[in-house]
Amino acid sequence: MMIRKKLAVLMLAGVTCLASGCGNVVKDGTEALGEGRYDAAETAFEEATKNENKEVAADGYQGLGMTYYEQKEYDKALEAFQTALDQGAEQTQELYNLTAVCAMKTEDYAKALECFQAGIALAESKTGDDKTKADTALLQEMEYNVIVCYEKQADWENAKSAMKQYQADFPEDDSVSKEAEFLQTR
Missing domain, CATH: 1.25.40.10 (Tetratricopeptide repeat domain)
Structure with a gap:
C-alpha cells in the first residue's frame, strides 16, 4: 500500500480524534510521519497512547504502528496495531x-x-x-x-x-x- 493511502487512513483517524477533543497530538504525529520525521512522530503518538480517552489512545497506537511500519520495525508495528485494535480503534x-x-x-x-x-x-x-x-x-x-x-x-x-x-x-x-x-x- 502506498504511503499516501496509509497516511490518508491515519489522517482520517486524526480527524476523528480531533473531533473528539484529543487536541493536536495525533495531528502533530501525523504531520511528522508524513514528513519522515519518525522520532517526532513516535514521541507525539506515544503521548497520545497515554490519553485517558480510549479513542485517542487507540489513534496513538495506530500512529505508532504506522511509524514503526515505515521504519520496517514490523514486530513493534504489529504490537502497536494489535494494541490499537484492542483499545477499540475503528476496525478497517x-x-x-x-x-x-x-x-x-x-x-x-x-x-x-x-x-x-x-x-x-x-x-x-x-x-x-x-x-x-x-x-x-x-x-x-x-x-x-x-x-x-x-x-x-x-x-x-x-x-x-x-x-x-x-x-x-x-x-x-x-x-x-x-x-x-x-x-x-x-
Whole structure:
C-alpha cells in the first residue's frame, strides 16, 4: 500500500480524534510521519497512547504502528496495531491488512491469516456505494496473501482452496496462473 493511502487512513483517524477533543497530538504525529520525521512522530503518538480517552489512545497506537511500519520495525508495528485494535480503534480493512502484513514480516503466519480473514470479512460486508475500487484492490491483495500464508505453513489443501476462491473472485488476474500450477503439484 502506498504511503499516501496509509497516511490518508491515519489522517482520517486524526480527524476523528480531533473531533473528539484529543487536541493536536495525533495531528502533530501525523504531520511528522508524513514528513519522515519518525522520532517526532513516535514521541507525539506515544503521548497520545497515554490519553485517558480510549479513542485517542487507540489513534496513538495506530500512529505508532504506522511509524514503526515505515521504519520496517514490523514486530513493534504489529504490537502497536494489535494494541490499537484492542483499545477499540475503528476496525478497517486497511488496519487489518497492515496488521497482517506485519505479522507476515515477522513470520507469524497464523496471526497474519487471522487478520487477513478479518479484513476480508469487512470488505465483503460492504455493498453498493460503500464499495470502492480501492476496497476491491485491497480485497484482492488480502486474498492473495491468504494463499501465501497457507503456503508458508505448508497447508496445501487450504492454499488450493484459497487459490480457487481468488480465481473465482478475480478471474481477470492471469498473474497467478504459475502459482495455481505450483499448488496443483502439492
